Amino acid sequence: MTMTTTSPVPGVATPRPAGERGEPTPTAPAATVLDLLERSRDGLVQACHSELAAERYTEAHLAALRAAAALLASRSAPSGRARPRSVWEVLPTVAPELGEWATFFAGTGRRRISLERSMSGVSPREADDLVRQAETFLELIRAALHLPMAAPLPGELTPIIR
Numbered sequence: 001m002t003m004t005t006t007s008p009v010p011g012v013a014t015p016r017p018a019g020e021r022g023e024p025t026p027t028a029p030a031a032t033v034l035d036l037l038e039r040s041r042d043g044l045v046q047a048c049h050s051e052l053a054a055e056r057y058t059e060a061h062l063a064a065l066r067a068a069a070a071l072l073a074s075r076s077a078p079s080g081r082a083r084p085r086s087v088w089e090v091l092p093t094v095a096p097e098l099g100e101w102a103t104f105f106a107g108t109g110r111r112r113i114s115l116e117r118s119m120s121g122v123s124p125r126e127a128d129d130l131v132r133q134a135e136t137f138l139e140l141i142r143a144a145l146h147l148p149m150a151a152p153l154p155g156e157l158t159p160i161i162r
Contacts, residue, residue, distance in 0.1 A: 033070045
């Protein structure tokens with residue numbers, strides 16, 4: 001059975017059965033996928049230049065989210081039938097090899113929400129680590145999409161002032 005998908009995040013989807021005859025499912029245009037990858041990379045560069053740990057952490061997480069959305073957009077088609085699911089719930093069904101990454105980034109997503117609500121803080125080390133992990137994840141997504149590796153992020157991160 002062919003699977004298509006949907007999600008509350010534009011361009012991201014959850015599995016659902018395709019048509020009765022198993023016809024191929026349409027996917028997002030290549031421009032959408034490439035735009036999400038570019039926005040992911042731009043977010044990582046912005047994270048590298050952020051002087052605040054919470055901003056760096058948030059930008060890095062959003063970059064990973066956009067990278068995952070690019071992969072889902074390339075491999076699935078939106079539909080209004082299924083209940084909304086997060087990118088991190090759907091990713092392992094579309095790319096099982098990225099299941100551990102999905103679990104990891106689901107956790108960082110909860111932390112990001114807490115940061116945005118000023119309910120917790122994040123250390124500079126945690127923020128810097130997440131930037132590196134998000135960059136690695138972006139490159140894994142690029143590889144899964146059969147795209148060449150991107151140039152590395154700037155070697156030095158802007159010092160965090162708080």
